Amino acid sequence: MKAWRVNELGEPRDVLKLEDVPELAAGAGQVLVKVLAAPANFPDVLLCRGEYQIKPPLPFTPGVELCGEVVAVGAGVTRAVVGDRVVGTSGLPDGSFAEYTVMDQDRVFPAPTSLDDAEAAALTIGYQTAWFALHRRTQIVTGDVLLVHAAAGGVGSAAVQLGKAAGATVIGVVGGPEKAAYAKELGADLVIDRRSEDFVSIVKEFTGGHGADIVFDPVGGDAYNGSTKCIAFEGRIVVIGFAGGTIPQPALNHALIKNYSIVGLHWGLYQSQNPAVIDECHTELTRLADAGLLRPLIGERRALADVADGVGRLGDGSTVGRLVFQP
Structure with a gap:
């Protein structure tokens, strides 16, 4: 073969x-x-x-x-x-x-x-990662503002669709106009091109100063650092990975002062630590796909x-x- x-x-x-x-x-x-x-x-x-x-x-x-x-x-x-x-x-x-x-x-x-x-x-991988990030490591609810970095990527695109299915307002950050068009097609309410726009100021303006309730970050580096500047009160930053090549060094005093959480997600651990939840996740993803809420x-x-x-x-x-x- x-x-x-x-x-x-x-x-x-x-x-x-x-x-x-x-x-x-x-x-x-x-x-x-x-x-x-x-x-x-x-x-x-x-x-x-x-x-x-x-x-x-x-x-x-x-x-x-x-x-x-x-x-x-x-x-x-x-x-x-x-x-x-x-x-x-x-x-x-x-x-x-x-x-x-x-x-x-x-x-x-x-x-x-x-x-x-x-x-x-x-x-499987992208959608299950996004589902665990939004429904296990955080608990997304209708009305939340979800900020998704790399929104045109594999896990980012899944997070956009699952955020919309949960009733959130979704802001996607991408690199380049072609990826911006793709994120818009996914259903993002606002798309920001990080190459030509400052996502921090735009998120603050779009949310009337409220900021993002949940940040989905598979990038790290500048994406993470900027997210700490536009995170909402009691917001949650979910660390998915470091595709940008730089692992941030969080300032925990900043998390304390602004009252936000930094949450890690290692999807692969569920395969050994709690495999029954993976079956539950797949059942829910299948239901959403059959209902036309994700594709x-x-x-x-x-x-x-x-x-x-x-x-x-x-x-x-x-x-x-x-x-x-x-x-």
Whole structure:
């Protein structure tokens, strides 16, 4: 079978190679799936560079989520049968940038019938991260002002749609006019281009001085620092990641004086610490999708042969919307 392999660490375009590899088999508690669609995610970029918190042994195949068709099941599998269309996360070192991959059954979920393969593939990591941020680590309510950084990105776009579904007023911050148009299409009430506008002053003006009740921050650096200047009384800043490359050093005296909370979210921990909540999350996401309240907006649908270039462009920050590969 064909699979993209990383034999040495570096930039995605340089180290990703499409190779013939041995066929996989489903072990106990696993399912073997034919990959129908696999989105690019920022962790794929970090995996290629050796900068992700998980460091699989070389060589490995990246690709952390997918939509697929079950073609075989291992002993003890109860969550899927052959022929099921499923979504979820793949297990390294055999990721989803391949014709086939294996999945542990506790990471397998039914694909919503209301979404096509590419849309369904993009429902797991980004949307579950956003759901846990807004409904577990904070408790978003109707009328909240939600500020989303990188609102045209994978997790940011999910946060915009889930914020609107919860009845919040959503402000999206993006980089560039093309991404601004995409965030507007997602449903953001206000979109700010950080390259040409000061989001701090605009948020204050738009909210009449109230500020943002919740800040969704997968960027860090200047995005975080600016957010502390426009956070509302009793506001919550949810730290998702540091795609901007700089990890902030919070001034806790500032959090005390302005009475706001800094909340961390590591979505992957729920897989080991509280997996039942992940099932609950997927059920709710499926309900929202079936009700037409969320739908991953796919910016590009590319062939399996385009993985190296696509992941490289994601790392450059030049993609708009979800980039999905369909073998």
